Amino acid sequence: MRRISIEPVTRVEGHLKVEVEVSDGRVVRAESSGLLFRGVELVLRGRDPRDAPVITQRVCGVCPQSHGIAACLALEAAAGMREAVPRNGELIRGMVMAVQHAADHILHFYVLGGLDYFSPVPHAVGLFGPTTEDRRLVDQELDRMRRHYVEALETWRLGQEVISLAVGRSPHSTGLLPGGVPLVPREDDILAWRFRIARMRDFIQRCYLPDAQLLCRRYPEYLQMGSAHGDFLAYGAGVICDSAPLYAGFLPSEGELHPLALERISEGVSRSWYRETEEDGEAVPSRLEPMESKAEGYSWIKAPRYQGRAAEVGPLAQLFVGSQAGQEEFWSQVADLLAGAGADLEGLSSTMGRNLARAIMAWLMIQWAMQCADSVAPGEPASVAFEVPREGEGIGLTEAPRGALLHWVVIRNAKIASYRIISPTTWNASPRDHAGLPGPMERAVVGLPVADDEDLTAVLRTVRSFDPCLACAVHLVELKKVGGETR
Amino acid sequence: MPELTRSIKIVWLHAVGCTGCSISTFNSTYPHAPQILLEEILPGIRVEILFHSTLMKAHGSRALKPVREAAAGRFPFLLVVEGAIPVGPQSYLGGIGGGKDLPSLVEDLARHCTATVALGTCAAYGGLAAARPNPGQCRGVWDFLESRGLEAAVINLPGCPPHPDWVIGTLAAVAAGRFDVTRDLDDELRPVMYYGTLVHQWCPRRASFDEGKFAKKLGDPGCLYELGCKGSITYGDCPQRHWNNRVSWCIGVGAPCSGCTQPEFPDWLGGFQEKITDVQLPTIGEYWQQRRERGR
Ligand code: SF4
Ligand code: SF4
Numbered sequence: 001m002r003r004i005s006i007e008p009v010t011r012v013e014g015h016l017k018v019e020v021e022v023s024d025g026r027v028v029r030a031e032s033s034g035l036l037f038r039g040v041e042l043v044l045r046g047r048d049p050r051d052a053p054v055i056t057q058r059v060c061g062v063c064p065q066s067h068g069i070a071a072c073l074a075l076e077a078a079a080g081m082r083e084a085v086p087r088n089g090e091l092i093r094g095m096v097m098a099v100q101h102a103a104d105h106i107l108h109f110y111v112l113g114g115l116d117y118f119s120p121v122p123h124a125v126g127l128f129g130p131t132t133e134d135r136r137l138v139d140q141e142l143d144r145m146r147r148h149y150v151e152a153l154e155t156w157r158l159g160q161e162v163i164s165l166a167v168g169r170s171p172h173s174t175g176l177l178p179g180g181v182p183l184v185p186r187e188d189d190i191l192a193w194r195f196r197i198a199r200m201r202d203f204i205q206r207c208y209l210p211d212a213q214l215l216c217r218r219y220p221e222y223l224q225m226g227s228a229h230g231d232f233l234a235y236g237a238g239v240i241c242d243s244a245p246l247y248a249g250f251l252p253s254e255g256e257l258h259p260l261a262l263e264r265i266s267e268g269v270s271r272s273w274y275r276e277t278e279e280d281g282e283a284v285p286s287r288l289e290p291m292e293s294k295a296e297g298y299s300w301i302k303a304p305r306y307q308g309r310a311a312e313v314g315p316l317a318q319l320f321v322g323s324q325a326g327q328e329e330f331w332s333q334v335a336d337l338l339a340g341a342g343a344d345l346e347g348l349s350s351t352m353g354r355n356l357a358r359a360i361m362a363w364l365m366i367q368w369a370m371q372c373a374d375s376v377a378p379g380e381p382a383s384v385a386f387e388v389p390r391e392g393e394g395i396g397l398t399e400a401p402r403g404a405l406l407h408w409v410v411i412r413n414a415k416i417a418s419y420r421i422i423s424p425t426t427w428n429a430s431p432r433d434h435a436g437l438p439g440p441m442e443r444a445v446v447g448l449p450v451a452d453d454e455d456l457t458a459v460l461r462t463v464r465s466f467d468p469c470l471a472c473a474v475h476l477v478e479l480k481k482v483g484g485e486t487r
Numbered sequence: 488m489p490e491l492t493r494s495i496k497i498v499w500l501h502a503v504g505c506t507g508c509s510i511s512t513f514n515s516t517y518p519h520a521p522q523i524l525l526e527e528i529l530p531g532i533r534v535e536i537l538f539h540s541t542l543m544k545a546h547g548s549r550a551l552k553p554v555r556e557a558a559a560g561r562f563p564f565l566l567v568v569e570g571a572i573p574v575g576p577q578s579y580l581g582g583i584g585g586g587k588d589l590p591s592l593v594e595d596l597a598r599h600c601t602a603t604v605a606l607g608t609c610a611a612y613g614g615l616a617a618a619r620p621n622p623g624q625c626r627g628v629w630d631f632l633e634s635r636g637l638e639a640a641v642i643n644l645p646g647c648p649p650h651p652d653w654v655i656g657t658l659a660a661v662a663a664g665r666f667d668v669t670r671d672l673d674d675e676l677r678p679v680m681y682y683g684t685l686v687h688q689w690c691p692r693r694a695s696f697d698e699g700k701f702a703k704k705l706g707d708p709g710c711l712y713e714l715g716c717k718g719s720i721t722y723g724d725c726p727q728r729h730w731n732n733r734v735s736w737c738i739g740v741g742a743p744c745s746g747c748t749q750p751e752f753p754d755w756l757g758g759f760q761e762k763i764t765d766v767q768l769p770t771i772g773e774y775w776q777q778r779r780e781r782g783r
Binding site: 005006007008009010011012013014015038039040042043046047048050051054055058059060061062064111112115119120121124126127128129130132149150153154157160161163164165166167168169170171172173174175177179180181182183184192381382383384385456460 | 546732
């Protein structure tokens, strides 16, 4: 038995360490550790509730708008005014979310995870060295990938422009505020969005989808390995737009889709560097404090569980949940895209399946972005005044590019009494829980081949297939259970 | 004979932050990201990023090799720190590997680099990472280095995140040997060329401010002062430059400036949507000076 530590895992957002135990050339056990503590929820306590979208966007510079939107939804729920937000506001948020997902997925494929399969430069030196192990694309295809790398970054920037035009610069958009979006959209705004979205859509169709399918065909065994527990969780778009290709539910490995029930979510810290302190009997049942040394601890990430299951979230979960809950016209497209990659939905829970699901979700999301842009009514306001309630609690559920995202705000005396975020990577990169059940990423790498110390290719490809975002994953929170009754 | 290409080596470290500064930097349009990484940015000058954990191919100890060499002073390099420095108890610190905690690594690197760029408001002043109650006990880079008795040349590029032009423009000037830290920085160590004027100075809504026409709710025309705009006390050239390929910006979509370049961000005296109460014409530009005199 050998123990190999990978630190830092690069090409992921933030500070991640993965440790694997190898026996007979296979991973038999793995631990994933989030290494940096941030504590954004503590920062929020005592502040003006309206500051939550500004502060929480700073959780993650890669997907700030997801946090901004989730915070707005939570605040509006707390104020009992979700329904009062004008349709234009919801549509613009929907468009921003969709564009962000599509752009982010492109970035993962060509700039982060993709480099496990191809290189953006002909001679892999410096930042882009060493040469890719297990290279299977032929020269012509590699050339194409290199051109697409440049185009991918351009497409990402177009997405940032759409967001900037709608909600003011990116990252960290100032125009995501409770009550809606300050912009009063004009015809020319809609044109400025839609023709950029059209270019993004073109790139996804012409480059991203075929390239993702190509990798599946060249690395077919990666469609057979890297499955986690097979339990999937998704929250749906959250914004009120009927055409969103995002659905809510929990799909356990053995069967049928359950409607989402938030009281089934719990978060443990038995292997995380936190201490639980006394309950104070209020709506805020327990506080977690960072703990400097805890023998069993190995991560700053906590262990959220749905009904005790280590659910996987993200594009793969979005596809699986959507395949059960979704509308026919969307899902009929999915079958063809899977077939083009030599994959099918049943067997999609795998390393390459995650990458393929991401490309397919980018395609569905960019179409939704266009629908949102086209549905915006020019000249109509996109926001209403938001009054801070003296008391209130609200939950904002949405999908970030990396999966299910929850914000929960408790307001007392018109200030934030507590704030809780459970972000996608908290699910995917979670450590073991009190029952010893490993998190999805820890589970997914078990059984993968490791030829010798140097060759961790399969492990890293699988870890990166989750597109981990550590900044999002590591928080200090203070509530034990997300109560369905608090909604 | 053509001159040899000079390459400016950069070690780019992520401390306590969100990676937004990297994302923003590589949102640059001219030059775009692959050009920054692969081409000469000025005649005969390249930027050679040796370590950047989000972009680099290698992992683990191999990835850290250039960092170790830089920390040992093997070659001249520019240190870019993104995020604030956590100085709390050991386990708060996280790490990037190689057994070194982040503060000592930053210290070692700062000792040997030609200059340190504190990228973003967290690195410059603590920013969001150090926001009340500062759970990770974070500090800005200059502050941290000073506490370790190091008098390093620090260039602050605040902004949450900073504009790509501010970053690339400054890096290019440094690389070309045209940046003079004794001449080109303001009191807060920001390059005057980008942070020399208040957002308010060139704001398109300034005429409304001067005439007292204020927006009462989001979406209204008029100055956003009463909706909490911090533009009147925030330095940055956003109104002229605009963001994301210069297509739009905060006040351009009707969103109040949150003052993201300021050392006071995000612990403003009030909330982001709270009106600042003590700003008045004609002395707006002297706001901070007056506050300092009164004791901030
Ligand atoms: S207060 Fe803000 S919106 Fe008003 S003029 Fe100044 S910068 Fe512009
Ligand atoms: S306008 Fe204000 S909040 Fe917006 S980027 Fe500039 S300084 Fe930051």
